[in-house]
Amino acid sequence: MRLRGRPVILIGTGEMAAAKRRLLERAGAVVVGEDAQAALAIVVDDEGAVARLKARGVLVNAVDRPDLCDFTLPAIVERGDVIVAVGTGGVSAGLAAALRQRIEAWLPADLGALARALHAARERIRARYPDGGERRRAIGAALAPGGVLDPLAGDGDVEGWLAGAEAAPARLAVFAITSPDPDQLTLAAARALAQADRVYHAPGIAAAILDRARADAVRIAGSPPAELPPGIIVHLEDRR
Incomplete structure (x- = not known):
């Protein structure tokens, strides 16, 4: 949610409330009291305030009380316009923070520059790849590990990529699944x-395995056809 210039209610005192104030101010929010009009509130150790705000239709984050929360605040890693959020639904802020620290070490400092370069080139990318599926595959291939725009490699030459970009052929990858x-x-x-x-798959492949595919990927029980459709095709064979 974009908070810049928007009021957010903050109720509470002490170190935790001060930390939430810093987080809100960093996001550009206007921190206000309980009586102000706002869509969101963060409450530290005041169940009565939680009840009053919810009665007004305000969405509340009750710190360390996930059962009372309408929304939660993930741990975030920022690289300019790139933001990675790690959330646990309020179950364990400590785990989210630990994972954030690991991710911090992986992401290059100039990752935001790559995002801005891709944004600036979006119309040329659209012109080069007018078909939405082909465009997504081309961008995915460029950003994949070892690709010309690999975001973890720190070399985001978008102009060079566009100059040499070619249509990606259909690709088939076959994997033997030995465990659910x-x-x-x-x-x-x-x-x-x-x-x-x-994703073509044997009928017995576990749903937990298929869930690792992109949410919008087509899942088909059976083997891929002899003439492959365009795009990236995965065939999962049951070898259990």
Whole structure:
């Protein structure tokens, strides 16, 4: 939610309330008291205020009380316009913070510059790849590990990529599934599923495995056809 210039109610005192105030001010919010008109509120140790605000239709974050929260605040990593959020639904802020610290070490400091360059080139990218599916695949291939725009490699030459961009051919990746546990997927299989346009699979493949594919990927029980459709195709064979 964009908070710049918008009022947010903050109720509470002490170190936790001060930390929430800093977070809100960093986002550009206008911190106000309980009687002000606002859509959101953060409340520290005051269940009575939580009840009063909810009765007014205000959405409330009750610090360390996930059962009372209408929304939660994830731990965030910022690189300019790139923001990575790690949330646990309020169950464990400590776990979210620990994961954020790990991610901080992975992301290059100039990642925001790559985002801005892609944004500036969006019309040229659209012109080069007028078909939405082809455009998504081309961008995905460029940003993939080892791709010309690999965001973790720190070399975001968008202009050079566009100058040499070519239509991506259909690609088929076949993986043998030996366990219903998605954590047993190889790194290659997990990456392929995350990029796939279509996932062909044996009937017995576990739903937890199929859930690792992109949310909008087509899932088809059976084998891929001899003439492949365009895009990234993954075939999961049952080898259990």
